[in-house]
Amino acid sequence: MNVIEIRAGSVDTNSLVLRVANLAVKLGDDGYNASTLEYEQAFVFSVLESKGVVYLANNGKYDVGFVLLEEMVRGRVVQLGLAYTVPEMRRKGIFEILTRRAIEDAKVHGFGKMVAHVAADGKSRKGLLKFGFEENKGKLTIGNEVPDLVLDLEKSR
């Protein structure tokens, strides 16, 4: 599995963002907000412009999944954002590979905590608990937002 790391201004960002957006529009098939390709593209660009990172997985034939790491403006907290794996490649550990990469990257960049917003019955919730994420229970607030899950990056070193 080839993981492509996309940062703002990296070579060929334009076409890479379009590749992520092409996957993101498929989220509609899973009952998530079905947006247009243009909207998804603009969203991915906005994540990159706020110093976020996109991790895109390619199986050697086509793009199979992505995870977004969104930088929070305040403090040393990063947010794990949208994630998607194409249906035929699910349960093969692609989300896990991408999320582990995001966690390692966040540690290297000196972040203290990673937060995630996930639905109570969301498919990614169970996976994140395996990585050491814990229920936030309102302990950490970022502006008006209260994340659902928190990972202490310093403890999980």
Ligand SMILES: CC(C)(COP(=O)(O)OP(=O)(O)OC[C@H]1O[C@@H](n2cnc3c(N)ncnc32)[C@H](O)[C@@H]1OP(=O)(O)O)[C@@H](O)C(=O)NCCC(=O)NCCS
């Ligand atoms: C949630 C989502 C991103 C997970 O992607 P994925 O690549 O299938 O995730 P993984 O393969 O890493 O892990 C999923 C499960 O497969 C299992 N798994 C991983 N590798 C496996 C293998 N080789 N054999 C069998 N099972 C395996 C994991 O243990 C995990 O099991 P669990 O659900 O019981 O915890 C994907 O299901 C998806 O895109 N869903 C629709 C959109 C969505 O819900 N996005 C998240 C919110 S934005």
